[in-house]
Every structure is written in C-alpha cells, then in structure tokens.
Amino acid sequence: MAVPKRKTSVSKKKMRRSHHRILGANVIEDKKSGEYKLSHHVDLKSGYYNGKKILDI
Numbered sequence: 001m002a003v004p005k006r007k008t009s010v011s012k013k014k015m016r017r018s019h020h021r022i023l024g025a026n027v028i029e030d031k032k033s034g035e036y037k038l039s040h041h042v043d044l045k046s047g048y049y050n051g052k053k054i055l056d057i
Helices: 010-016
Strands: 027-029 036-038
16 A cells, blocks of 8 residues: 655645635626626626627617
8 A cells, every 4th residue: 555655744735735726706897887797708787798789688
C-alpha cells in the first residue's frame, strides 16, 4: 500500500487547494434599462441580447 513518506505541510496543502475558491456571479449593469443582469444572458424584461432584439415580449 502506498503511504506518504512525509506529512504534507499546511503551505503545500493550501497551494494545492488555491483554485477551490467560490467565484462570484458575473453580474453587469444593462446599458438600456440600467438594471443588473447576468452577462451573456438574454434580458427577459426587454428581450434584448447584445443590442439585438431576440425575444418578442
């Protein structure tokens, strides 16, 4: 059975887990309405995406 030769230090453990953080949502302010929305998503109130009308609302 494989057994580690030495104890993993706290520093090495934290370096390994450095990418395990929780990232915040990518929220931006809409240019037309001024409301906050997720980027790369269609605005459901206006139906616009990237300055173009996508949904008929």
